[in-house]
Amino acid sequence: MHLAFDDTVASSVAHIGRCSPCLLRDLCLPQKLPEEVARRLAALVRVRRTLRRSEVLFRPGDPLEHLYAVHAGTFKTVIMHPDGREQVADYLLPGELLGLSGIADGRHVSEAVALEDSQVCAVQYAELETVCGQVPILRHQLHRLIAGGIVREQKQVLRLGSTRGEARLASFLLDVSTRLAARGFSPQSFFLHLTRGEIGSFLGLKLETVSRMLSRMQAQNALRVRQREITILDAQRLRNMAMASI
Amino acid sequence: MHLAFDDTVASSVAHIGRCSPCLLRDLCLPQKLPEEVARRLAALVRVRRTLRRSEVLFRPGDPLEHLYAVHAGTFKTVIMHPDGREQVADYLLPGELLGLSGIADGRHVSEAVALEDSQVCAVQYAELETVCGQVPILRHQLHRLIAGGIVREQKQVLRLGSTRGEARLASFLLDVSTRLAARGFSPQSFFLHLTRGEIGSFLGLKLETVSRMLSRMQAQNALRVRQREITILDAQRLRNMAMASI
DNA sequence: CGATCTCTTGACACTGATCAAGATTGGTGG
DNA sequence: CCACCAATCTTGATCAGTGTCAAGAGATCG
Structure with missing residues (x-):
C-alpha cells in the first residue's frame, strides 16, 4: 500500500529559507558530507505530501515507514485510552516532527490528523537509519531528534501536572x-x-x-x-x- | 569530576537472570556480534553504582555522560517549572532507564533521586553511540530505547489527561x-x-x-x-x- | 525518647463538570 | 445569493470533586 506523494521534489536551494527553522534541518540541509552520503540523504528527504483538512497522515498500528516534518499547516495527534476514549496528545506547528514515537516498535501509536490543508516533508526511516550508521554527525543528530521527542512530552507532563x-x-x-x-x-x-x-x-x-x-x-x-x-x-x-x- | 562507581564489574554470566527483564538487555546481553564489538560493548555496560536513599544520581544541567538502568531499588525524577516549583515527573522501577531525555542536548534536564538504597548500571553514552555506528542491530535497538522514552511519557500524558x-x-x-x-x-x-x-x-x-x-x-x-x-x-x-x- | 517528617481526617471554599438553552459560524444545495 | 443544516461556541444554573486550612495521630531517625 503506497500513499500518494507529491511528485515534485524540492530543489536543494529553493527551500532553505523556509526549512531553516525546521527540526529536520540538521538532517536535510547541506553539510560537509561525503559526496555519496549527501546524495543518499537528499534522496531520502524533501519528499512532500499534501493533506486536506481532517485528512489522516497515519493511524495507530500503521507500520513506520516515514518520519514527517510539518512543512505547512498544523496537525494534531490523538491517542486512544485502553477503554476507547480518545485524547488529543499533541498540536504540531510548521517545522515540528511527526511520527517519532513509532520508532519504539516500528508501528505508529497515535493518529495524526491535518487541522487545515497542510504539507509534510517525509523521510524514509529505515533508509535514514542506515545512512546515519555511516555518518557519525548524522547519527548524533538523529539521536538528538528522537530524544527531543521525550523532552517535548515531558513539557506536556509538566503542564498537565498543574x-x-x-x-x-x-x-x-x-x-x-x-x-x-x-x-x-x-x-x-x-x-x-x-x-x-x-x-x-x-x-x-x-x-x-x-x-x-x-x-x-x-x-x-x-x-x-x-x-x-x-x-x-x-x-x-x-x-x-x-x-x-x- | 568523576563519580564513584563500584569497582566490581559483574561477570557476563552471573547476572543474566536478573538482567533479562531489563530494558538494556538488548544492548547488554550476548548476541551474535563480531568479537571485537562484543568486547567493547561489554566494557561499556555493567558498571554499577550504588546510591543511598535520597542520594542524587544526576541533576539538571549535568553533562550527559552515562545512561542508567535501575538494577535494584527505585528512583524518582523531578523537573522544575520555569517559576521554580518542582514536579515529580517519573517513578522508576528495576529494569527501567534513566537519563534518556539528556540525549536531546547533551545535558540532563531532570534530577534523579534514589528513593531507597539502590543500584544502577551505567553505560557511557558517547562510546555507546560510537559502537552503535558499527553494528546496525545495536543502532536499531538504541533508537528503539530512546523512542521508548517518548512512549513512556505519552502514557503519563494520557493519564494526566483524565x-x-x-x-x-x-x-x-x-x-x-x-x-x-x-x-x-x-x-x-x-x-x-x-x-x-x-x-x-x-x-x-x-x-x-x-x-x-x-x-x-x-x-x-x-x-x-x-x-x-x-x-x-x-x-x-x-x-x-x-x-x-x- | 524527643524532634521531625509524614499521614489521616474534618470543615469549608472554590474550581470545574454537568445539564441545558441559545447564538454563531461554516458548509451545502436549491 | 439565499436558506437551511450541522457543527461549534457561549453562557447560565447547579452540583460534585478537590483544594485549603487546621488539628492531631503515626512513623522514623538520630
Whole structure:
C-alpha cells in the first residue's frame, strides 16, 4: 500500500529559507558530507505530501515507514485510552516532527490528523537509519531528534501536572506563541486550529471550561479571542496565570 | 569530576537472570556480534553504582555522560517549572532507564533521586553511540530505547489527561503493578516508595486528596494500604475507576 | 525518647463538570 | 445569493470533586 506523494521534489536551494527553522534541518540541509552520503540523504528527504483538512497522515498500528516534518499547516495527534476514549496528545506547528514515537516498535501509536490543508516533508526511516550508521554527525543528530521527542512530552507532563486549569491553558497559549516565534511567525496573534473540545482534551478540561476561561481572559484584557484567532495582549499576565499554583 | 562507581564489574554470566527483564538487555546481553564489538560493548555496560536513599544520581544541567538502568531499588525524577516549583515527573522501577531525555542536548534536564538504597548500571553514552555506528542491530535497538522514552511519557500524558483524579490514581497503581509484573515482581502487593505528596505531584493532586482517595479505595475493598505498602485486592474495580471519565 | 517528617481526617471554599438553552459560524444545495 | 443544516461556541444554573486550612495521630531517625 503506497500513499500518494507529491511528485515534485524540492530543489536543494529553493527551500532553505523556509526549512531553516525546521527540526529536520540538521538532517536535510547541506553539510560537509561525503559526496555519496549527501546524495543518499537528499534522496531520502524533501519528499512532500499534501493533506486536506481532517485528512489522516497515519493511524495507530500503521507500520513506520516515514518520519514527517510539518512543512505547512498544523496537525494534531490523538491517542486512544485502553477503554476507547480518545485524547488529543499533541498540536504540531510548521517545522515540528511527526511520527517519532513509532520508532519504539516500528508501528505508529497515535493518529495524526491535518487541522487545515497542510504539507509534510517525509523521510524514509529505515533508509535514514542506515545512512546515519555511516555518518557519525548524522547519527548524533538523529539521536538528538528522537530524544527531543521525550523532552517535548515531558513539557506536556509538566503542564498537565498543574492542578489549576487556568494555569494549564495559559501555559499552553504561551507555549504555542513561543514555538511560533521560533519558526518566524508572529507570537502575538495566531490561529489555534483546534476546537474548544480538542483544546480541552489536550489539557484535561471540558470544552465549556475552555470557552469560559478564554472569555474570562478576554474580559481581563489578557487576550483577544475571535473564533479561533488568539491575540496575546498581556503576556505577563498570562505568565502569572501559568504560575499560579493555587 | 568523576563519580564513584563500584569497582566490581559483574561477570557476563552471573547476572543474566536478573538482567533479562531489563530494558538494556538488548544492548547488554550476548548476541551474535563480531568479537571485537562484543568486547567493547561489554566494557561499556555493567558498571554499577550504588546510591543511598535520597542520594542524587544526576541533576539538571549535568553533562550527559552515562545512561542508567535501575538494577535494584527505585528512583524518582523531578523537573522544575520555569517559576521554580518542582514536579515529580517519573517513578522508576528495576529494569527501567534513566537519563534518556539528556540525549536531546547533551545535558540532563531532570534530577534523579534514589528513593531507597539502590543500584544502577551505567553505560557511557558517547562510546555507546560510537559502537552503535558499527553494528546496525545495536543502532536499531538504541533508537528503539530512546523512542521508548517518548512512549513512556505519552502514557503519563494520557493519564494526566483524565480530568478525574481518582482515575489518575487508579491508573497509576495499575501501571506500577503491571510494570512490576513485567520485571518478575508481585503485581499484587508492593511498596510505593513515594510520599503522598510525591504521588500527588506526579498526578496533579494535593497530598490530602491522595490520602483520602487511598483511604476510600481501601474502604471499598479495592486496596489494602499500610503506610507505603499497597495490596491490590480488586484490580477490576481499579480498572473501572481508571476508566470512569466521570 | 524527643524532634521531625509524614499521614489521616474534618470543615469549608472554590474550581470545574454537568445539564441545558441559545447564538454563531461554516458548509451545502436549491 | 439565499436558506437551511450541522457543527461549534457561549453562557447560565447547579452540583460534585478537590483544594485549603487546621488539628492531631503515626512513623522514623538520630
